Amino acid sequence: MPTLYKVLGIDGRSRNGGDMQWHLPVGKQPGKWMPKIEGEIIPCQNGYHVVTGSQLLGWLGPRIFEVEVRGDQVKRDDKIVVREARLIRETGWNKKTARLFVCDCAEHILSLYESKYPNDSRVRNCIETARKVANGDLPVSELSAARAAAYAAEKKWQTHRLLKYLKD
Numbered sequence: 633m634p635t636l637y638k639v640l641g642i643d644g645r646s647r648n649g650g651d652m653q654w655h656l657p658v659g660k661q662p663g664k665w666m667p668k669i670e671g672e673i674i675p676c677q678n679g680y681h682v683v684t685g686s687q688l689l690g691w692l693g694p695r696i697f698e699v700e701v702r703g704d705q706v707k708r709d710d711k712i713v714v715r716e717a718r719l720i721r722e723t724g725w726n727k728k729t730a731r732l733f734v735c736d737c738a739e740h741i742l743s744l745y746e747s748k749y750p751n752d753s754r755v756r757n758c759i760e761t762a763r764k765v766a767n768g769d770l771p772v773s774e775l776s777a778a779r780a781a782a783y784a785a786e787k788k789w790q791t792h793r794l795l796k797y798l799k800d
Contacts, residue, residue, distance in 0.1 A: 640695045648681065649681075662718055675708050679715060683711050698719070698721050728767070755786075758782035
């Protein structure tokens with residue numbers, strides 16, 4: 633069985649279609665088992681929703697935990713719904729790692745933008761600023777100007793792509 637994850641809000645409550653307070657792990661001790669779900673397990677209606685690593689991208693949120701499950705399961709393309717679950721440990725996901733993740737993703741496709749606009753450094757500067765903020769080298773307030781410049785560059789790119797489709 634692959635590692636399973638549960639994404640929760642800052643307060644340890646469900647954040648996607650529910651408002652359940654989860655029993656959080658304390659130190660190296662896992663959280664208590666959540667109450668057993670009675671009745672039929674039905675995605676988006678009845679059951680605890682967890683995800684595999686390959687499904688996690690669609691559910692990112694403030695806190696991510698490794699989770700243990702038991703009992704009946706219903707597997708879907710984007711989630712697994714289970715009868716019983718408990719949180720094992722919190723992952724290292726936080727504001728810093730979230731920002732660094734976004735920077736890595738943006739940097740991975742930066743060449744697409746720069747190949748069309750080689751003299752426009754706004755997107756690269758935004759990525760560098762966000763990375764510095766994540767690492768504590770700049771205050772969060774520095775993100776506003778960088779975000780606005782990158783947004784303007786994005787609109788330029790989108791307009792270019794749209795016009796290309798209109799010509800085809």
